Amino acid sequence: MPGRLTARLGRQGPIAVFLCACLTPALAQAPPAAPDGEPMTLVFQYPNGREQRFRTTTKMSATTDFGNAGAGIAVPPVDVVLEVRHTEKVVGVRDSIGSLSLRPERVTVTANVLGNKLVMTRVGNQTTMTLNGQPAPPGLAAGAPGGPLEGIGPVVLRRDARGSISEQKGTTGDNSPLARINNPAFLLQFPDRPVAVGESWSVDQNLTLGLPGPPGAGLPEMMFKLKHTLKEVQMRNGRREALIQTEGNAAISNISSPMGPQIRNATQALTGTTRFDLAGGRIAGGAFTMLYSMDMTAPAGLGAAVGAAPADGAAAPAQNIKLNGSAEITLTEEAPAPKPAPTRRPSSRRKPVRRR
Numbered sequence: 202m203p204g205r206l207t208a209r210l211g212r213q214g215p216i217a218v219f220l221c222a223c224l225t226p227a228l229a230q231a232p233p234a235a236p237d238g239e240p241m242t243l244v245f246q247y248p249n250g251r252e253q254r255f256r257t258t259t260k261m262s263a264t265t266d267f268g269n270a271g272a273g274i275a276v277p278p279v280d281v282v283l284e285v286r287h288t289e290k291v292v293g294v295r296d297s298i299g300s301l302s303l304r305p306e307r308v309t310v311t312a313n314v315l316g317n318k319l320v321m322t323r324v325g326n327q328t329t330m331t332l333n334g335q336p337a338p339p340g341l342a343a344g345a346p347g348g349p350l351e352g353i354g355p356v357v358l359r360r361d362a363r364g365s366i367s368e369q370k371g372t373t374g375d376n377s378p379l380a381r382i383n384n385p386a387f388l389l390q391f392p393d394r395p396v397a398v399g400e401s402w403s404v405d406q407n408l409t410l411g412l413p414g415p416p417g418a419g420l421p422e423m424m425f426k427l428k429h430t431l432k433e434v435q436m437r438n439g440r441r442e443a444l445i446q447t448e449g450n451a452a453i454s455n456i457s458s459p460m461g462p463q464i465r466n467a468t469q470a471l472t473g474t475t476r477f478d479l480a481g482g483r484i485a486g487g488a489f490t491m492l493y494s495m496d497m498t499a500p501a502g503l504g505a506a507v508g509a510a511p512a513d514g515a516a517a518p519a520q521n522i523k524l525n526g527s528a529e530i531t532l533t534e535e536a537p538a539p540k541p542a543p544t545r546r547p548s549s550r551r552k553p554v555r556r557r
Contacts, residue, residue, distance in 0.1 A: 240395035243431075243443065244362045246482025247299030252290040253483065254306075254535045259283040263526030282311045286535070292357070298367065303356040364390040385489045386475045386532055388427060389445060401430040423451035423469060432474070442485055443477045467495035473530070484532075491528040496521070 261281040286306040293300040308323045320331045330337040360366045366387065392402040404427045427449040434443050449471040456464045473489025498521055 240397040240400075241434075241443075241479070242395045243391040243445075243477065243479075244482055245299065245360060245364055245391075246362075247291045247294040247301075249291055249294060251483070252288055252537065254288050254537050255286070256533045256535050257283075257285045257287075257530065258533075259528055259530045261526060261528045263524060266523045267520050277315060280313045282309075284309045297362045298359050299361075301358050301360060303358070305354070360387075362391075363393065385447070385471065385473055385491075385530055386484045386487045388447065388449075388471075389429065389475050389477070389484070390427075391429075396431050398431050398433055401428055403428050423453050423467070425449045425451040425469070425471070427471075434479070437476070437485075440481070440485065441479045443479055445475045445477055446473070447475065447489075448472050463498045465496045465498075467493075469493045486534050487532045489530040489532075491530065493527070494523075494525045496523050498522070 259282070261283070262278055263281075264278045285308050288302075288304050288306065290302045290304070291299050292302045306324070310319075310321045312319045312321075318333055319337070322329050332338070358366055388406065390404045390406075396402065406425050406427060407423070427447060430446045430448075432444045432446045434441060436442070449469075451469045453467045454465065456467070470492045471489065473487060475487040476485040477483070478485045
């Protein structure tokens, strides 16, 4: 998996940088803080040039059962850890809509599959892969679930003061793992009214959970009904932060794709809490849990790969597959990366020659 939780609303697909002019005075200043217990207005702010650095760690586990008529073959659980370090910079604002540039610094996927440890790391445009601590065989890279790392690149998205993402452009296609599955806090949207601690509001969004694998891998897109609740306001690291709890569920009974398996009884459930810096109008971190399940009918050839094909040479039937999994996602704000020291240019002036 991810991991990718993508929202569509235009479906934020990823990069062309929006350098949209001047910040209005209203956006440059935080709204006045409401006294504790009083309703408050929750809004995102976009001071031009502001830069944040995040680390997102997603721990995933999935179990898969292959088989027909109850004679299933259980595949051992697959455990995956995805870690993404990225910077988020406000590169412009127009009509209360901020343009945010998301740039990955380092992406690492660690997968434990059938007793083997596969590690894929991407820094800049370079991807490396090891298998059980040794350089991976040349043929493994093409078919391994590290392919999606090749598609992870910079992203620019547009988000308004309420949190609705209206457009996203970039190099990673319509399903940006950087903007979505690795950052469920991007699902946060605020109501157009002040809210007090304990109040809730609802938002409907089209979402999907992405899994590590070839492009397009993952669960189908579903209509999520999300409920946000302002749980409390607390001081943290000298900042006044709102803790906003999010709960959501979605389900699809049947969906077919001409290029893939038929999917039935697909469900997703999301719970988590986002920390929001009230004075800065920005996300400060969060922790989330995703549970998912689905039944699939896959082409016959897929069963042969895991030993589910008939031994007598008869034509293999289509395979019934049941997938269950979970993901624990933690978003942490980190200190800005140190800037490189300026390089000194050698002096072009020649030293005077001393004559005796």
